[in-house]
Amino acid sequence: MEDHHLSEFLNHLEEGLRKEARELFKPERYDREQYIFIDQEEATHLYLVEEGTVEANIVHGDGKLLILDFLYPGGVFGEGALYEDGIYSYSAVAKEPARTWRISWDDLQWLVSRDQLFALHLMRIVVAKLDQAYYKDRCIAGEKVEKRIACVLLKMVDEIGISDKCGLVIDTPLTNRDIAGLVGSTEETVSRIMSRLKKEGIMGTEGKLLVVRDKKALLAYFDDIQA
Amino acid sequence: MEDHHLSEFLNHLEEGLRKEARELFKPERYDREQYIFIDQEEATHLYLVEEGTVEANIVHGDGKLLILDFLYPGGVFGEGALYEDGIYSYSAVAKEPARTWRISWDDLQWLVSRDQLFALHLMRIVVAKLDQAYYKDRCIAGEKVEKRIACVLLKMVDEIGISDKCGLVIDTPLTNRDIAGLVGSTEETVSRIMSRLKKEGIMGTEGKLLVVRDKKALLAYFDDIQA
DNA sequence: AGCCTCCCTTGATGTAGGTCATTTGCCCGC
DNA sequence: GCGGGCAAATGACCTACATCAAGGGAGGCT
Known part of the structure; x- marks a missing residue:
């Protein structure tokens, strides 16, 4: 083994x-x-x-x-x-x-x-x-779901992201429900927010995997958390 | 020293x-x-x-x-x-x-x-x-402020509570702002909730200190968190 | 093929609670 | 005593989001 x-x-x-x-x-x-x-x-x-x-x-x-x-x-x-x-x-x-x-x-x-x-x-x-x-x-504490999601996505990218021509691929299947569970929200809310992030070109999908297309923009979403 | x-x-x-x-x-x-x-x-x-x-x-x-x-x-x-x-x-x-x-x-x-x-x-x-x-x-995650406060108060009682004839005294001055900071909420919301808890006889004050009058009731507030 | 299960998506609605604003009470130093 | 500063209390407003509900697509099963 x-x-x-x-x-x-x-x-x-x-x-x-x-x-x-x-x-x-x-x-x-x-x-x-x-x-x-x-x-x-x-x-x-x-x-x-x-x-x-x-x-x-x-x-x-x-x-x-x-x-x-x-x-x-x-x-x-x-x-x-x-x-x-x-x-x-x-x-x-x-x-x-x-x-x-x-x-x-x-x-x-x-x-x-x-x-x-x-x-x-x-x-x-x-x-x-x-x-x-x-x-x-x-x-998580007292932040908008939007920011919490940005926070989680950035952490995932740092941990298991792999660089690729179209962005930073998060190398594990991740459902909206998973994300909701991570940030203490609901599937529906996550779905809405992710749709928006995709529309804005910040996030994308590659098959079943999530891709961060614009890390800068994602960082901007929560930079006031970063002190 | x-x-x-x-x-x-x-x-x-x-x-x-x-x-x-x-x-x-x-x-x-x-x-x-x-x-x-x-x-x-x-x-x-x-x-x-x-x-x-x-x-x-x-x-x-x-x-x-x-x-x-x-x-x-x-x-x-x-x-x-x-x-x-x-x-x-x-x-x-x-x-x-x-x-x-x-x-x-x-x-x-x-x-x-x-x-x-x-x-x-x-x-x-x-x-x-x-x-x-x-x-x-x-x-904290995805819970109502009410529950988060109950959670914090119970933790404080366990840590530094002292028993007294009128209940469990939390032996440190604790402002609403402190509580808000602990649970990720605001002074005003905490004030409203604390008022209610006092009206219901669950919490009380002893000078500047908070007192838990009815720990059972407080526990009931968040028992579905406890699994 | 047909069906089932899982996931995503979008809409409508109600409400918790954040924000702004005002008032009151308390303590402290003068 | 009086005034200044700080915490609490309470009201009005409005938005983020949970909740309920329905529909659609993809993949795996028999």
Whole structure:
């Protein structure tokens, strides 16, 4: 089984430990729509995405779905497992068929205790997630849906955008419902706004994929957020 | 100078290191409204609140203020300093006159490298912050202001509420503007909602402080958020 | 082919809440 | 005491957006 992203992750360990560590990560496979863990469950494992896309979400009692984030290959999730008696603070579900690696809290702790640089690497990952969460708060809180969408699209482009003759292609299928879930709005509103963005030549589509045609204009949409 | 909260923090270090570590933390003093660091600055130090209240906020280009969190004695902020070349992802300002301790990234790294349990403690702090940030997302995204306020008030009560004959007192002065900043709304809207909550006997005031009179009712306001 | 499911689109309508404007009350220093 | 500044309260207005509803296109199934 391929382990490209796992290897990369293990590179942050000192060399002597890598082989041993490799054995602590177990491969898993999930189908589309299959849940990996559920919000508020006891957090037993930390996960790494090898292939596919994982959605981190929260479902409200009234059925509304909030998408916290999408995780792509190389991404880590299930931070609750980083300390004793942690719980997951969101649910994780495969958005596309996915392959992941997971390591138990015990094994992870053992690794951390043997390599402080690795501990620092984990720290960096978590702090980066924290920064992202704050960034999202900033984009979502009290802003117009228009801006929130611009914000999300720009983030996606930075994360997984690939340059192309007609613009920056967002390399994952993304429905209006997904976007609505990310920004806390509705399909219909997103549809209207996206239509407008397309009409204005700012966004476009390439098959099933979204394309940012005019990043500058998109940035202008929310530049007063940027301080 | 008193160092109650610093001592507690240092208790997570192995005993042999404490005395030495104590010297790495420098005391600071800030007046009301004085900024401790600014959003996007290079993160040089990690901070610990000894006394007073610190506000973590972000100012948008259009002047709107988003309050990410309040930090009370024992609280840690400035996570950007937890890894090399980090930057602060929010501004920190003293909301009341405050005393803090700070440690530089270099010194901190030295400590972490000598005590893995301490590293795990830091990790726990950061993950807890991450969970909080997600919790906030969940409360804010696409919810009515009413619910967002209930959410914030309940969080405050859990954090710094003290029981009293007339209810749960939130032990810090909190203006409508503060609340508006926390939930991404406006003073006026908050005022209207708070008036209603007071009329309904759910909230009340005790001098300058807010009191939760009926926590059950407040919980009911947002129980469909709770899944 | 026909059907079903999923997604997008567009319209009509009601309302939460942002914005502007005014008034009142409180605290502080003089 | 009086005046100035700051927070709260309340009203009027208007727009962004959630909600309900209907229709259309694309892809996959039998």
